[in-house]
Amino acid sequence: MLDINKIRADFPILSQQIYCKPLIYFDNGATSQKPKVVIDAITKYYEQLNANIHRGVHKLSQDATDAYEISRGKVQNHINAKFPYEVIFTSGTTHSINAVANGFASILKTGDEVLVSALEHHSNIVPWQMLCEKTGAVLKVIPMNEAGELILSEYDNLLSNKTKIVTVNHISNALGTINPIEYMIKKAHEVGAAILIDGAQATPHLKPDVQALDCDFYVFSGHKICGPTGVGILYGKEEWLRKLPPYQGGGEMIATVSFEKTTYADLPHKFEAGTPNIEGGIVLGTAIDYMNEIGFDNIASYEQELLEYGTKKLLEIEGLKIYGTAKEKASVISFNIDDIHPYDIGTIIDKLGIAVRTGHHCAQPIMDFFCIPGTIRASFAFYNTKEEIDIFVEAVKKAKMMLT
Known part of the structure; x- marks a missing residue:
């Protein structure tokens, strides 16, 4: 109660x-409203901890880095990721989806197929359309019925060895439909396809277990679970995150740089170019703590x-x-x-x-x-x-x- x-x-x-x-x-x-504990954590960060992370040798930078990585660990535990480096901080669900779609541009070829559902938010449609235009892959749509449910028999028929990735929301933002993602993940894997779950609307209502689900990617935004805007999560299985190229180039995501050749940093930093939303990342952990306490x-x-x-x-x-x-x-x-x-x-x-x-x-x-x-x-x-x-x-x- x-x-x-x-x-x-x-x-x-x-x-x-x-x-x-x-x-x-x-x-x-x-977007969700924010509890006082989250608002206070934002203020505390800027009053007591504000420094850039992962770079400085001074105490403030090290303390901010520790707080940021502790929050990554909280997200890992919350979604039951196997490793902390499978948790990538992004600016939100849209950023997370685009990062994966951009990575698949190096994998797809003409005639390959991408499956999206008829229930998707534009953020989980447009990046895949852009990907297909770039690669010559074909976008196919899993249809819905009058109740707002996906027609699973049609999903089964659409799946083939041409299917390279399936992308579907866990819960529809427009209708509230909870999709049978366990079934959809299993069927995608049977044809060798990866699957991305858009959890933006699900994470305010439930606690996803990415290992139990066996999804390849799970993405969500902090601001819908009582956290700040401008921060989100891309969970990816280690094998996929190592396979995909980085979405952005810049500081922090490199191992070495010369004018002849750049090598990339290991996970998770490979996907976290530039100064991140440090406050958002830290306080997302506070929001997760709050919701788990309830x-x-x-x-x-x-x-x-x-x-x-x-x-x-x-x-x-x-x-x-x-x-x-x-x-x-x-x-x-x-x-x-x-x-x-x-x-x-x-x-x-x-x-x-x-x-x-x-x-x-x-x-x-x-x-x-x-x-x-x-x-x-x-x-x-x-x-x-x-x-x-x-x-x-x-x-x-x-x-x-x-x-x-």
Whole structure:
């Protein structure tokens, strides 16, 4: 059981008012709010520890380096990576995906195939399109059904010895669908393909075990799990990280440099060119500690309650349709009401202090599938309440009345 009042007190932003109304923050799929312990850790870094890392012989630099590498170890333990050097700090999920896609440019040839799913965020579509344009590989799409679930029989049919990498999100940001990634990983490996899992929307709700999953790559962002923006993680199996070339060249990622030849540093530094987001990397560890203290089993159980409660309440509104009715879902509800544009409802309820996301959620192919311009998306976190959902539902009813 979670002490929701105690948890909410950890988040200073939740006590403020928007347009003279208490803030109700249901845009957690875009970014999570930050607990005081994370905010304090950011301040502490700049007040007491600010120095560049991995280079200086002075104490401040060494202390900052130690803190950064301790955080890498926390991430390793959190996702159960086999080695700390399989954990690469990036600027976020998008950076992580691009790093892998760029690396595969040295592997793919004309006629090879890359599989993406119909449920992907643009960040997990565009880099692979760019890769295929560069290499002559073919991009193939795993289709979805009306419930927002991937059609696994079609996935099985698409897989072949031409498939070199499969890339799929763990949880859909637009619909909340939890994909059967264990099955998809197993099937990809049966044809000798690598597989990348986009965990940006999954890591706020669950604790991935990359060794148990046996995925080749798993990527996520810090800002969605109560950490700072501008920091993310690329997990890769050691064999793949050694095989792929670095994404960027510069300082820190080199062993030796001459005008004739450059050799690269060992993992993880091979993929960490330049001065990193040191504060972000260190404080990501603080955020992971905070969420593990609450407990991901507790988080998942409570958010499931919110999902079921919110779904029931919203479906009482006449003309409301939910998009994404998969059997396995995270705490995301995407919906529209009759022919009302989602932006109009979002604008009205914003004036009532309620933050939701409207639009295509950087998942335009999903909206095209349903022949809609976008949806209203309410995404719940462990610091939200059923009382907030009640206020939200009444606000949606009011917006509907005003717009019809």
